[in-house]
Amino acid sequence: PDSPLARWTKSLHSLLGDQDGAHLFRTFLEREKCVDTLDFWFACNGFRQMDLKDNKTPRVAKAIYKRYIENYGIVSKQLKLATKAYIKDSIKRQHIDSVMFDQAQTEVQTLMEENAYHMFLTSDIYLEYV
């Protein structure tokens, strides 16, 4: 009952907390051309753990913004306008905060839970692995 596979089906969180699960889900998303959503999700987690006193932190915030939000890619399309405006403004004013991407991450995660995660659990990639 506590096998990795049993955990993967429990929640998106438990899938992403497992190395093999996250890897397989990433392979699936690459094929579906939406791997950026997962990379963004992990980037948000990584960013939250960064030290605000580290001079790398504002540069990482800017890199996340440029790579996923400013470019009208899939992550940008999934986010609410207000969420994007808030992040843009935070970066412009250099108001760097550990939780500045939290709302954006939640929006992407909700869509991932509703769509990609369920598609993954019925995909041939998953079924072959099982």
Added chain:
Amino acid sequence: IDSEDDLLQECISSAMPKKK
């Protein structure tokens, strides 16, 4: 000095699950 891409990659990797 690290490029923005390297910093981003490092940030993503730091959050990925590690082998148990």
